[in-house]
Amino acid sequence: xxxxxxxxxxxxxxxxxxxxxxxxxxxxxxxxxxxxxxxxxxxxxxxxxxxxxxxxxxxxxxxxxxxxxxxxxxxxxxxxxxxxxxxxxxxxxxxxxxxxxxxxxxxxxxxxxxxxxxxxxxxxxxxxxxxxxxxxxxxxxxxxxxxxxxxxxxxxxxxxxxxxxxxxxxxxxxxxxxxxxxxxxxxxxxxxxxxxxxxxxxxxxxxxxxxxxxxxxxxxxxxxxxxxxxxxxxxxxxxxxxxxxxxxxxxxxxxxxxxxxxxxxxxxxxxxxxxxxxxxxxxxxxxxxxxxxxxxxxxxxxxxxxxxxxxxxxxxxxxxxxxxxxxxxxxxxxxxxxxxxxxxxxxxxxxxxxxxxxxxxxxxxxxxxxxxxxxxxxxxxxxxxxxxxxxxxxxxxxxxxxxxxxxxxxxxxxxxxxxxxxxxxxxxxxxxxxxxxxxxxxxxxxxxxxxxxxxxxxxxxxxxxxxxxxxxxxxxxxxxx
Numbered sequence: 001x002x003x004x005x006x007x008x009x010x011x012x013x014x015x016x017x018x019x020x021x022x023x024x025x026x027x028x029x030x031x032x033x034x035x036x037x038x039x040x041x042x043x044x045x046x047x048x049x050x051x052x053x054x055x056x057x058x059x060x061x062x063x064x065x066x067x068x069x070x071x072x073x074x075x076x077x078x079x080x081x082x083x084x085x086x087x088x089x090x091x092x093x094x095x096x097x098x099x100x101x102x103x104x105x106x107x108x109x110x111x112x113x114x115x116x117x118x119x120x121x122x123x124x125x126x127x128x129x130x131x132x133x134x135x136x137x138x139x140x141x142x143x144x145x146x147x148x149x150x151x152x153x154x155x156x157x158x159x160x161x162x163x164x165x166x167x168x169x170x171x172x173x174x175x176x177x178x179x180x181x182x183x184x185x186x187x188x189x190x191x192x193x194x195x196x197x198x199x200x201x202x203x204x205x206x207x208x209x210x211x212x213x214x215x216x217x218x219x220x221x222x223x224x225x226x227x228x229x230x231x232x233x234x235x236x237x238x239x240x241x242x243x244x245x246x247x248x249x250x251x252x253x254x255x256x257x258x259x260x261x262x263x264x265x266x267x268x269x270x271x272x273x274x275x276x277x278x279x280x281x282x283x284x285x286x287x288x289x290x291x292x293x294x295x296x297x298x299x300x301x302x303x304x305x306x307x308x309x310x311x312x313x314x315x316x317x318x319x320x321x322x323x324x325x326x327x328x329x330x331x332x333x334x335x336x337x338x339x340x341x342x343x344x345x346x347x348x349x350x351x352x353x354x355x356x357x358x359x360x361x362x363x364x365x366x367x368x369x370x371x372x373x374x375x376x377x378x379x380x381x382x383x384x385x386x387x388x389x390x391x392x393x394x395x396x397x398x399x400x401x402x403x404x405x406x407x408x409x410x411x412x413x414x415x416x417x418x419x420x421x422x423x424x425x426x427x428x429x430x431x432x433x434x435x436x437x438x439x440x441x442x443x444x445x446x447x448x449x450x451x452x453x454x455x456x457x458x459x460x461x462x463x464x465x466x467x468x469x470x471x472x473x474x475x476x477x478x479x480x481x
Contacts, residue, residue: 038327039161039320042168045312045384047391055395059402072189075473077285080278081196084265088192091270095188098181105170105177112170115156115163122151122337147346150337157332162324169317176310182303186478192268193470199261200281201463206254208455209247216244216448219430226434236440243445247452281462286405286469299391301477308390312383319376326369328361397475405468411461419458422451 073082089095130143158164223240226232263273299305334355340346362369429444 038323039165042313042316045309045387047388051388051392055391056399057395059399075286075469076193078196078279078283080276081193084192084196084269084276085189087269087271088188089185092188092268093270095181095184096270098177098184102174102177102181105174109167109170109174112163112167115166116158118153118155118332120151120153124149126343145341145343146339147341147343148337148339149346150335150339150352152333152335154331154333157330159330160324160327162321165317165320165324169314169321172310172314172317176307176314179303179307179310182478183307186303186474188268189478190470190474192265193473194467195261195265195268196276196278197281197284197463197466197470199258199265199276200278200284201459202254202258202261203278204281204459204462205456206251206258208452208459209250209254212448212452212455213244213247213251216240216247219444219448220244222430222434231434239442239445243448281459284462284466286466302390302394303477305387305390305394305477308383308387312380312387315376315380315383319373319380322369322373322376326373328359330357330359332357394475398472401468401472401475405465405472408461408464408468412458412465415454415458415461419451419454422447422454426451 072085076082076085125148127146128143129146131139131141133141156163220237220240223232223237227234227237262276265276266273332355334353336353338346338350339352340348340350426444426447429447
């Protein structure tokens with residue numbers, strides 16, 4: 001080794017020691033500043049205990065098995081409905097969109113974790129420059145070429161916890177998007193069940209109306225025969241025919257409702273319109289013992305409440321980020337490479353490197369940062385109000401569904417007795433019209449119309465019971481899949 005090479009090696013070792021000393025100083029300063037974090041640890045938002053105690057109004061919560069803990073096949077026992085629910089979960093467009101949003105949030109979360117790592121870039125570069133003779137008349141014209149090959153790196157030290165808060169905020173956003181997906185899923189199950197029960201109700205309306213048409217056709221023939229026997233008049237015949245046409249005219253609307261409802265179910269399943277295989281309304285059951293569960297279960301099960309809490313957590317962390325952004329940032333950068341004025345000498349004694357650290361503070365831009373800090377604080381308050389509102393709304397929905405269920409059950413019992421009485425009244429009036437003169441066809445017609453109205457009312461009562469059970473299921477946060 002000649003003297004020139006020895007001198008160059010000594011110089012490089014000396015520079016390396018200086019760089020090491022600078023790094024040690026920067027690291028020591030970083031450790032000292034890191035202990036001064038300005039961000040706050042997250043705590044779950046507190047809801048006033050009085051609101052939690054009365055979340056179901058005056059109804060006392062029941063700490064027992066509720067629909068929220070039952071599997072879907074136990075809540076909805078109809079096999080056709082179970083098939084529709086599964087196809088909807090797999091093919092619904094809104095749910096697929098919600099899943100894509102979860103994947104987007106997951107990508108942003110993974111990106112936030114990379115903020116802890118230094119950036120790294122590199123590649124070759126070449127430049128040429130020539131001084132201006134007009135600008136520098138006393139300097140000879142010189143053309144300078146420079147060729148470089150190297151890498152540069154930069155690293156922001158998370159002194160105040162800004163990067164950590166940003167990562168936690170991104171994770172909260174991921175959880176919120178997942179909760180939103182589950183909220184969509186629960187809502188879809190409720191929508192499918194609602195449309196399915198409505199479809200069965202239309203089927204039952206069609207069946208009863210067709211049965212009524214058959215009976216009124218028989219009545220028309222009976223009234224005509226009685227007219228021939230001089231028991232009734234031509235007016236009675238006309239009235240009986242009008243009653244028949246009244247029943248027939250409702251058939252197209254019912255059939256249209258059936259077709260429209262089937263199409264709506266197909267759309268939820270992401271499918272084109274087709275016939276829906278289904279059971280009957282009278283075969284549908286909802287667990288009779290509807291229980292609310294304790295408020296803490298509601299908070300754990302309702303995906304929209306979970307989403308509201310995650311949104312609050314994200315707003316909290318973004319406020320931390322804005323707070324930390326008010327303080328100086330520490331950045332470390334370094335470069336290592338080869339540099340030469342001649343490309344042929346690029347790999348001969350051309351090593352170059354640098355390292356520096358900078359603690360920077362924006363001086364004239366703090367007005368913007370203070371505004372951002374205030375805005376994130378207000379957004380955090382808004383997120384809390386949305387969280388509290390979600391809890392109160394959930395309690396109201398549970399209570400309303402339970403009241404609707406109990407009211408419909410009571411109506412069903414009374415309606416069945418009403419229908420039995422009206423059937424007897426129709427038979428009695430027809431017998432009186434046939435064999436005595438103590439009644440008129442108007443009495444028979446009135447009894448028939450009352451019976452049809454009661455039968456259609458019974459369908460609505462059954463539908464109300466089923467829909468109240470569906471709403472109760474949704475209000476509790478949905479069952480287990």
